[in-house]
Structure formats: structure tokens, C-alpha cells
Amino acid sequence: MLHPVHRLQIEPSQELTVAPLEGKRWRPTVVVPRALCVFESMPCAGLAWHEHRLFAQAQAARLAPFKNYGCNAAVVGGRLMLWFWDQAEVSAALNALGIDPLSRVYQAESLLRRPAVRQGSDSLRCWGGIDLQEIAQGAVVRSVWQADSAAAATPEPLGTRTWARELLSRASHQPSLFSRLGRLATRQVLVPVLSTATVTLAAAYLAYWGGSYLGGVQRLTQLELAADEADQAIGNLVALRQSAALNERWVKNYSQLAASVELDKLLDALSRVMEQHGVVVREFELRRDELRLALGSAGGDIDLPRLLEGLAQMPGVSDVQLRDNVELSQVGFSLRVPGYFALLSPETEAAAPAAAKPK
Helix, strand or coil, rough: EEEEEEHHHEEECCEEEEEEEEEEEEEEEEEEEHHCCCEEEEHHHHHHHHHHHHHHHHHHHHCCCCCEEEEEEEEEEEEEEEEEEEEEHHHHHHHHHHHHHHHHHEEEHHHHHCCCCCCCCEEEECCCCCEEEECCECCCCCEEECCCCCCCCCCCCCCCCCCCCCCCCCCHHHHHHHHHHHHHHHHHHHCCCHHHHHHHHHHHHHHHHHHHHHHHHHHHHHHHHHHHHHHHHHHHHHHHHHHHHHHHHHHHHHHHHCCEHHHHHHHHHHHHHHHHHEEEEEEEEECCCCCEEEEEEECCCCCHHHHHHHCCCCCCCCCECCCCHHHEEEEEEECCCHHHCCCHHHHHHHCCCCCCCCC
């Protein structure tokens, strides 16, 4: 079933109203104009594709400029892009027209107008003004809104879909119609514990014959939302188990090779200091009684003087020195830990690891 598309618009009196757009879509959609959005962008290179949504959710909650906010997010070229709007204001405009705000999918106008370049500056005409953008590797790294009704009187038509995969709106959780039909048949008729690869192949085959399943769309939406939440929880659990196994193996091997090091006490003391200063271990290297650390920020700025003082005040530690750093988000130290280390015998010293790094 196709649904109408609406867009929000700002009247000359600054009142926010809702107007219909031409065409229909599979989901009831409301387009939020760029004039109502606040843009943020940050690098996220190194994240796996299945980590993009969780990273976007965390950054949206941290950076949201409104108490009740709506947000679209997308990752392109190793960069996260976020568009925020005041959801309370948008909901009030929809309620005034008798539209339930919770029944709509929201899409930022900027995600429906593809930049003309992949690298450099772009001037994107939107409703009510111009979006001045800086583009790098196809991603928007900077966006400045310039209200100009005359210059943007006739913007280009909107695209029928977003030019990058949207991560936070309901649309990003809902697959296409035929994909949903195929997956419904697979999960309800075939064995529900088939592997992901088998489910995908079966869904592709059944999607071709999916016309007879159109009546199950509403029920299918509920099942797919629940399935996506379960898939996300399973993915998080697998990642946590893999990380725990790697760390456990590292600690076990290091303890066996350097049995004279009171490693548990050293890690406990370091953990207390890191928790106080909001940092995490990036590198951990122990050579005899000299420990080299690389610490990274867990979310905020690193207070270097206080962190240096905290390490120096650890019992059993001496000669704390700051090492050269090439990254702003990471800081390195070298320190002596004689209080946690007894000299190894020649046989044990020959077998002790020169460097050990937890993942």
C-alpha cells in the first residue's frame, strides 16, 4: 500500500505548517527541510559496518541540541553525518493537521538532495535557502545554512530515496516490500533457525513469488522490527564475547611468561586511575620493570596534567614520564613499576614477552 508524502514548511509568519508533496511511497513520510536542521559531522574510520548504527545512536544522544529531538544519520567515506531537528515543534505541526507523529518516517531534506561533487565545495539549493557544503570523499564535512528565499525559489525535485543509507529513522529498520515478504515466509514456514546466508537465499527466491503475500504487510512490519532488535543484540553479544576471549588469552599468556609480575595488582591500580580520568588502554608494553602505556580518551578531552599526577601517585610507581604523541586523542607514558615487579631469573627472563598489547 502506498502512502502520501508531506513536507514541513516555514511560513512568512515563522509558523510551521505541513504541505503535501507529489508522489507516494511505501511508508508514510515527512520531509524535514534543511532550514529546520542542525548539522554535525565527525570521522568514524575504522568502525565495522555493523557498528555504524550503535555509534550513530551514541553520538546523537551526546550531541543532540534539543531536549526532544529527531535525527537522521548516515556514514559515507569513513565519516558520520547527523541532521537534528526539534521533534516537539514538528509533532505540534503534524498534530494540528490531524497526523499522528509516531506513524511517520522522517527524512532530512539534505539526505534527499545529493551533492553535485565528491570533493570540494558545493552550493545546494533547498526550500527557503542555500546549503553551503564542504565535501570530502562523498561525505558532507561542513554545512552552513544561508536563508535566501529568492535564490532558492525553485530548487531541484527531491530524490525518491536517500543518497546514503540512513541509520536512525524507522525507514532504516524497514526493508523493501518484497524482501519483507520473502523473510516472513522464510521465518514462519521454513525452519526459523536457518543460518543468515540460507535465509537470504530463500528470501530472494520467495520474493519473486511474493505477490500473494501483500495482505501480511502490517504483521510483517512488527515481526521485522523485533527481528532487527534481536539481530542487533546477538551481534553485540558476539562482539563482547570475542573481545573478552582475546583479553583473557592475553592476560593468561602474559601471566604464565612473567609469573613474578604482580599483574593483577598492577592492572587494578591502573584501572582506578583510568576510571578517575576517563581514559582507556590502547597499548600496554612491559619490559622488565619499565611499563609503557598508550591511553586514549573514552569520550571527553584528556586532562593531561591531572592524568600525569594520578599516575605518579600510584603506589609502587616511579619515574613517570610523558612520551611524544602524534594523535590528539591518545597520550603515551613510560613509568617504572618496581613495587609490582620482582627481578626474573635468567631462564624466565629469556622467555618473558618483550611487548604485549591487549586488543
